[in-house]
Amino acid sequence: MKKLILGLLLSLSVSLAYSQAPKYRLSSHILDISTGLPAQNVKVKLEKLNETNKMWTSIDQQETDQNGRIGNFLEETKTEKGIYRLTFLIADYFKNKKTESFYPFIEVVFQIKDNKHYHVPITLSPYGYSTYRGN
Known part of the structure; x- marks a missing residue:
């Protein structure tokens, strides 16, 4: 009986x-x-524009994972509408690949206007990049 109760409690705690x-x-x-591969271990900074004084405030900094992704910027319950900037620090990425590149970093400025999910990816090469709003 104790094992059954312990199992139920463990199941309940995992569900919670x-x-x-x-x-x-x-x-x-x-x-x-x-x-044709994801860019791993690239530092990405997230900032928010203070629209009163026009200064950027640092929110977070993370590195891309083995799939070139960061999935946990801006916790839903704490996100405010406004203008944000992602800065992709790519100089070290290309340096580690022993590849010359033109851009030391890439800034993407965008606006969060609602409570939807925002996915802001970039495609990258040593001499160019592109961005779009994904999902």
Whole structure:
């Protein structure tokens, strides 16, 4: 009987942990189109514009994972509407690949206007990049 109760309690605690996992409003992805592979270990800074004094405030900084992704920027419950900037620090990425590149970093400025999820990816090569709003 004790094993059954312990099993039920463990199951309940796991279910509660999953139901309370935070959700995020913003994600990003970097695809290196010169290789066709995701860009791993790229530092990406997130900032928000203070529209009163026109200064940028640092929100977060993370690195892309083995799939070139960051999936956990801006926790849903704490996200404010406004103008944001992602800065992709790509100089070290190309340096580590022993590849010359033109851009030391890429800034993408965008506006969050509602409570939807925003996915802001870039496709990247040593001498160019492109961005769009994904989903």
